[in-house]
Amino acid sequence: xxxxxxxxxxxxxxxxxxxxHRMRELLTSLGPGDAAYICGLxxxxxxxxxxxxxxxxxxQPLGELLAGLATDGVDVRVILAGAVVSSSIARPTLGPxxxxxSAAHRLRRWRRDGDRPIGPPPLADRVLLDWSGSGVGxxxxxxxxxxxxxxxxxxxxxxxYAASRIDEGPHRRLAVRGGRWGWHDAGAIVRGPAADDVxxxxxxxxxxxxxxxxxxYFWPMVKGLQVLNPASIPAEIxxxxxxxxxPAPGSACQILRSVGPWYIDSLxxxxxxxxxxxxxxxxxxxxxxxxxxxxxxxxYIYIEDQYFKEYPxxxxxxxxxxxxxxxxxxxxxxxxxxxxxxxxAESAPMINGTVNADxxxxxxxxxxxxxxxxxxxxxxxxxxxxxxxxxxDDRFAAVGSANLFSRSMVGVDTELTAALxxxxxxxxxxxxxxxxxxxxxxxxxxxxxHLEDLDLALGIFRPEWLPPEAPAGSWxxxxxxxxFDPLExxxxxxxxx
Numbered sequence: 399x400x401x402x403x404x405x406x407x408x409x410x411x412x413x414x415x416x417x418x419h420r421m422r423e424l425l426t427s428l429g430p431g432d433a434a435y436i437c438g439l440x441x442x443x444x445x446x447x448x449x450x451x452x453x454x455x456x457x458q459p460l461g462e463l464l465a466g467l468a469t470d471g472v473d474v475r476v477i478l479a480g481a482v483v484s485s486s487i488a489r490p491t492l493g494p495x496x497x498x499x500s501a502a503h504r505l506r507r508w509r510r511d512g513d514r515p516i517g518p519p520p521l522a523d524r525v526l527l528d529w530s531g532s533g534v535g536x537x538x539x540x541x542x543x544x545x546x547x548x549x550x551x552x553x554x555x556x557x558x559y560a561a562s563r564i565d566e567g568p569h570r571r572l573a574v575r576g577g578r579w580g581w582h583d584a585g586a587i588v589r590g591p592a593a594d595d596v597x598x599x600x601x602x603x604x605x606x607x608x609x610x611x612x613x614x615y616f617w618p619m620v621k622g623l624q625v626l627n628p629a630s631i632p633a634e635i636x637x638x639x640x641x642x643x644x645p646a647p648g649s650a651c652q653i654l655r656s657v658g659p660w661y662i663d664s665l666x667x668x669x670x671x672x673x674x675x676x677x678x679x680x681x682x683x684x685x686x687x688x689x690x691x692x693x694x695x696x697x698y699i700y701i702e703d704q705y706f707k708e709y710p711x712x713x714x715x716x717x718x719x720x721x722x723x724x725x726x727x728x729x730x731x732x733x734x735x736x737x738x739x740x741x742x743a744e745s746a747p748m749i750n751g752t753v754n755a756d757x758x759x760x761x762x763x764x765x766x767x768x769x770x771x772x773x774x775x776x777x778x779x780x781x782x783x784x785x786x787x788x789x790x791d792d793r794f795a796a797v798g799s800a801n802l803f804s805r806s807m808v809g810v811d812t813e814l815t816a817a818l819x820x821x822x823x824x825x826x827x828x829x830x831x832x833x834x835x836x837x838x839x840x841x842x843x844x845x846x847x848h849l850e851d852l853d854l855a856l857g858i859f860r861p862e863w864l865p866p867e868a869p870a871g872s873w874x875x876x877x878x879x880x881x882f883d884p885l886e887x888x889x890x891x892x893x894x895x
Contacts, residue, residue, distance in 0.1 A: 402650045405643035406590030408818045410797055410828045412785075412835065414563035414583050415449065417555070422447040424544045424551055425463060430471030433545040434464070435600050435635070437477035437528075438558045439538055440497060443504050445561040460559055465508040468520035475635065476521070477603055478502055479537040480529035480626060495536075499626070502527050506628070523630040528607035533663040534711040535810035540585075540799050543593075543600055548639040552596035554653075554798050554814050555585025556786045562742070567835040568886065569781055574742045582778065582835075584702075584785040586797045586816035588651065590644035595653035597638035599814060602675060604635045606661060648821035654683040656800055658809035684800045684815050685716050685807035691794045691817075692721040698731040698856060700829060702787040703802040704741070706734055706775065707754040711811075712804035719760035726765060726772040733859055735836065738779040738890065750777040753893040762894060774859055775892040778836055786815070792826040792852065794819045826850060833858060838886040858889075 411417045425434055425447075443461030450457040468474040478498040502525045509519050528537050542553040557563050562581055565572055569580025588596065613626045659680040662671040672678060692699055699722065708717070726732050734757075737749045753762065753775055762770050777783075788796045798815025800806040806813050818824060830849045834841040837858065841849070849855050857864030 401592075401595065402652050403590060403592040404646060404650045406588060406592035406641075406651050407644040407646050408592075408649070408651045408816055408824070409587040410795065410824070411555070411585050411587060412583075412828075412831055413566040414557050414581060415566040417553075417557050417583070417585050418447040418449070418559075418564050420587065421542055421553065422463075424542070424553070425467065428467055428472045428544060428546055431473075432547070433473040433475075433543075434467060435475045435477075435543040435604075436464075436541065436559070437537075437600060437603055438540045439479045439536060441476065441478055441501050441505075441559040442561055443501050443508065445559060445564075447564075449561070449564040461505055461508045462510060464505065465520050466510040468524060469510050469513060474521060474524050475600075475604060475632075476502075476505060476525045477528050477537075477600075477607060478525070480527035498527060502626075523628055523632065526604065526607040526631060527626045528603060528610070529613065529626070530606055530610060530661050531663065531812055532658045532660055532711065532810045533665070535658065535805060535812070537603070538799050538806070538811040539599070539603070539814040541596060541600060541814060543596055545639070548641075550589070550593035550597060550638065550641055552588040552593035552653075553585055554588070554596060554816050555583070556784050556797075556799050557583045557585050563784075568838045574739065575747055577739075577747075578780045579739050579742075580781045582702075582781050582783050582785055584787055584797050586818075588653070588816055589641075590646070591641045592651050592653055592816075594638045594641055596814070597635075599653070599655065601635040601637070605633070606673070608633055610662070649824065650819055652683075652687065652817045654687050654796070654798070654800075654813075654815045654817055655681045656684045656806055656809040656811070656813035656815075657681040658812065680809040682716065682807065682809065684796070684798070684813055685718075687817055688718060688788055688796065688807075689721055691788065691790045691796070691819075692718065692725055694794075695725050695730045695790045697791045697852065698733060698789075699725055700733045700735070700787075700789040700832075701802060702735045702783055702785040702832070704737055704749070704782065704784055704786075705801055705803055706736055706750070707756040708803050709805055713808040713810075714804065716804040716807035717760070718802060718804075718807065719756060722773070723761045723764055726761070727769055729769075729772060731856055731859070731863060732761075732773040734773070734775045735783060735889075736775065736777055737783040738777040738781050738888070741782050741784070750775065750892050770894050771860065771862070773894070776859065777890050777892055779888040779890055781888070787828075787832070789825060789829050789832075792829060793821070795825040795828055830855075836889045838888055859891075 444459045505525045565581040661673040796817040800813035853865045
């Protein structure tokens, strides 16, 4: 499934508030006979997509919205990540998987407010827990796919349905551990024939999860052991309808997967099972595409990611560090932007306090001293950078669920990413929006041309990257109007100095 589509549109959305607003627009536009399919690492049934709190006028839990759609004749399906061990344990809580068992149980029992309890609840057989894949990984793909009539809209990215994701620049709304905190994320909305590929991924996930061996879990509120997935779940999702071409002049997009080799993993080798519809070694489309894009870079590589180091389950054959090092060696500016605050679900409050051992040993130290300043790691203070973005030379962008570490590249965590290559302005405009956000500076008509000027904009990160005519030590150019310094210093250099 590595087709390039020159007839499909890709729209990049930055941050969760706008993303959730768009998801609500898509879902509430559906009627009888339409379809809404969601899969993710987690889903909070009680969250309101507009950010409203219980008791506020117009508050509508996501569970209520989905149950209402199903009651009205929309084909609603939800796939939540599961794990063989942690999905079966009531306490202690292990990651999002235990919460997903709870979320699935609640969604299956949810009725729209005011509906009479006649017959089974509308989502009783429409929510699946998917514990396939590597035993040390997760099903990390995040998809919202809607069909209105025969038209598909496929939404992929890093954003789960969780209330803490509803944030936007300048990220001053939230708090964690008594201090200011924000959540920065991104997604891509795809229309046209490329959306068929996302439909096929969802269909594969649904059929695979339906056919998993039965597992039971302990649910404290219900007597006895409950099955993870009820037997009445529909066996499959229909084939995708053909899609009409969308205008995309000078552009081509691709839907990329990372899938490991194991459909069912086990500590007992004889119980392991390969996927029947992927290559024996897995699918590595995200990795192969990023290797090509990084290898073609001439000016800059910009990466946003929560992590820039390896985690258990990775494979050094699928690490991207050698390609980043090679790019820096030929003079490409490698800009890495990560979190200044951890996800609240993680124990430590800070991340990227220093250049980690992987970046130091695999990227920086093998480079001659004179070339090491072609690489830089920055953190955005008070912020979880959860976006998974790779941009190259204003021509290539990849936005999806895949982190930079090799466990995402090899498919230990299953991933889905949308990639775009273009001769137009779509990728440049994404870069401009991101850099303006990290400057905490409104993207005014006066500022935009200076950010669009790549020679000047690179000086945001290192003064020596400015063109010769720009005064050293500041992000300014001779004749530039006042007011283009950052309004707030949140973009901090971690290293190298």
